[in-house]
Amino acid sequence: MSLTRLNIQAFRNITSAQLLTGTGLNLIYGQNGSGKTSILEAIYFLGMGRSFRSHLSQRVINNEDDKLTLFATLTLPRGESKIGLRRFRSGETEVKIDGDKVKRLSTLAETLPIQVITPESFSLLFEGPKSRRQFIDWGAFHADPEFYGAWVNVRRILKQRNQLLRDGASYTNIQYWDREFVRYAERVTEIRNLYVDSLNELLKGIIEEFLPQVDVKVSFTRGWDSKIDFALLLENQYPRDLATGHTVSGPHKADLRLRVGNLPVQDALSRGQLKLLVCALRIAQGKLLKQQIDKHSIYLVDDLPSELDAQHRQLLLKQLADTGAQVFVTAIEPAAIVDSLDKPPSRIFQVAQGCVTVIE
Ligand SMILES: Nc1ncnc2c1ncn2[C@@H]1O[C@H](COP(=O)(O)OP(=O)(O)O)[C@@H](O)[C@H]1O
Ligand SMILES: [Mg+2]
Incomplete structure (x- = not known):
């Protein structure tokens, strides 16, 4: 195209x-x-x-x-x-x-x-998780037609859930929403996770070319402890959520972790190398789109x-x-x-x- x-x-x-x-x-x-x-x-x-x-x-x-x-x-x-x-x-x-x-x-x-790379694209690596989540979601959106609907539902329910928390609702009231929340959150997470796995396959080769001898690791974090069942976690976390007035863990906290050894990339790479890393991510994303949906x-x-x-x-x-x-x-x-x-x-x-x- x-x-x-x-x-x-x-x-x-x-x-x-x-x-x-x-x-x-x-x-x-x-x-x-x-x-x-x-x-x-x-x-x-x-x-x-x-x-x-x-x-x-x-x-x-x-x-x-x-x-x-x-x-x-x-x-x-x-x-x-x-x-x-x-x-x-x-x-x-x-x-x-x-x-x-x-x-x-x-x-x-x-x-x-569209894939855009600007001198400000560094923010993908430096800033909070929001831009990295958007990066994953761009790919997930194109890769799987179910993603958009599930993601819209996650946002909708999350808003309602947070409102209930601010209103001091009991857990019984919130639990009603959590059944749906868990279902959509798991779907969104599954698509994101698969997407990052596929992206990594392509990314490896490009990073090797751009940054030989630097061992960059890219991984997905879902926004809650993956060893714990999400429904159970929401229930256990209710007192904390109630105290803060919002849902502390969930798919809205997902992130892409970029590391060199034990260091975050921004502490391990020069500005030029960081620019190349952002380029590698964007190029891999575009290439994957071509592979997945031509x-x-x-x-x-x-x-x-x-x-x-x-x-x-x-x-x-x-x-x-x-x-x-x-x-x-x-x-x-x-x-x-x-x-x-x-x-x-x-x-x-x-x-x-x-x-x-x-x-x-
Ligand atoms: N809404 C606007 N209307 C008119 N001029 C604008 C507007 N917004 C920005 N500009 C001007 O447009 C010019 C071109 O900006 P830009 O595209 O960033 O230039 P370049 O990338 O070539 O350095 C700037 O001089 C800026 O002041
Ligand atoms: Mg310019």
Whole structure:
């Protein structure tokens, strides 16, 4: 799957642009503040209905406008598809796929799976478990059609359960919800666990190439002690849950553990190595998606050259090419990318003050 045409209107500093994109590597270059990241952000916004930079979606609308419009032509195995998204300053979003209005934003994510790697992607390794859980869930969502429903139910019941805890409900009252909670939690956990196992198979090879001689271990933790039956644990933990006013253990505490020996990766690796590790995770995830459901992801790599020496830029670009997917990379200087490739990029775009031109 790939984008063949992308239209951007009133997105950040891009008032209007059309990119006829290539199937392989698309290089976007330009000076600081020209609009490179905004182009990647626009592609992401089209696939996810939100930004990877700001959780305030209003901010991406051009300051002079009251709505943004994104439009793309996709080439899918079943033929061509057109997707469009319009976002109004009022907060309203309109999504259309082949002319039909779509209600659920997750429909977009199914149509356009995206892997994004930015200099901020380090947060995947540094920050709390939320972003790592999202990483697992992205894969689980695509890998198993049952995941989304089970996960929605976990969230719904958890909210109700926590409300009951805050209201000081007796365990008999909570137990009624726990039967359902346990069932969905176990399903979500099972899918997540299987997913991380499959991911690890692919990850090994990529990590060996990116970080030879470093023994990185990636494992899944479910959010409660796996040796204890979850229903029993909830019951035993009721006094503590009641005291804190929320459910202390459960699938909402799941995490991906990344370690080198006994150390968390952030204490054992350099910034460049951490960037490569994040890239390895994203590349493995995209490759697994291709294996599992025969769908290509689109890779967005913002500021690819930063933190990486020439040899590692080359390795990373080679791994990205290896996925067979469409890739968008940005850089300030085009040479930083072009010099690390065996063959020229399929398209090169220059961005200057929000204007995009294709370089022949
Ligand atoms: N809502 C907006 N409307 C207009 N301009 C914006 C908006 N949001 C950000 N910008 C501007 O867009 C420019 C491009 O940003 P960015 O895409 O991050 O540049 P680059 O990645 O090329 O360094 C910045 O100068 C920023 O100030
Ligand atoms: Mg940028």
